[in-house]
Amino acid sequence: MSLLNSLLMVAPILQKAFLFDCMVGVTDREKFLAYHPASDLNLGIKVGDPLRAGSINATAIAENRRVVRKIGKEVYGIPYIAVGYPIVEHGQVVGCLATGVTTDQEDRLRALAENVTDALENIASHTESLAKEANELALASHTLSETAVQMELKITETSQINQLIRDISTRSNVLGLNAVLEAARAGTAGRGFSVVAEEIRRLSQSTSASAKGIFRILDEMNGLVGTVSGELEKTMNHSLQQSTRLQELDVVMQQLRQMAEQLKEAAGSTGRME
Structure with a gap:
């Protein structure tokens, strides 16, 4: 079983295992394969939605590095901070694991x-x-x-x-x-x-x-x-x-x-x- 498929299976468990209520998304190089919104952070993403150019997922995949970015309220109506982590198999980036938590309370x-x-x-x-x-x-x-x-x-x-x-x-x-x-x-x-x-x-x-x-x-x-x-x-x-x-x-x-x-x-x- 590939690492990407394994992440798809454990994504709901990962979401519940985190200390904070957070959203979890899994993508391949082009589209979302899974999206689990948080109770206070739902970006309206659906399985099959393509990755947007310049997004956290697209940047993590293109640059093969962990990306942390704070998104203002003006983008989705909810301020949040997200992390995109590239999924690498056999030396190749095959997708991205993304998590995000709202920063409304911090703001x-x-x-x-x-x-x-x-x-x-x-x-x-x-x-x-x-x-x-x-x-x-x-x-x-x-x-x-x-x-x-x-x-x-x-x-x-x-x-x-x-x-x-x-x-x-x-x-x-x-x-x-x-x-x-x-x-x-x-x-x-x-x-x-x-x-x-x-x-x-x-x-x-x-x-x-x-x-x-x-x-x-x-x-x-x-x-x-x-x-x-x-x-x-x-x-x-x-x-x-x-x-x-x-x-x-x-x-x-x-x-x-x-x-x-x-x-x-x-x-x-x-x-x-x-």
């Missing part, structure tokens, strides 16, 4: 891996931008916090000046009161001085009231500055934590990107030509 995996890679690149870009903004926010918060401290110092200095004004007002009030008493004691001769002394005392009282108002406003400002300083400190800490988390996220993104590349590589490995 979907490759497309998915590319989409995942693009999404990761996009996320990584936004993550980098967020990390930069978080660092800038932390620096701005630190600057504002230092400014708030300087404001507290200035408020303290202003309070000291205001206290000096109050002291002057108190002394002026005492002096004005003494002057009024002395003017009253002088009688008619001190009447003009009494008017001036009274005005000095009123001005002292007005200054004292203004100083109290300034003290109250400074106390309120000091409280507000303290609140702002505390909130800025919290903001700075949150910004630094966010920056750290974004750096950790970037490491995870790098790992996911490598996994996506490995997935793409694995999906494309079956489609490489020999």
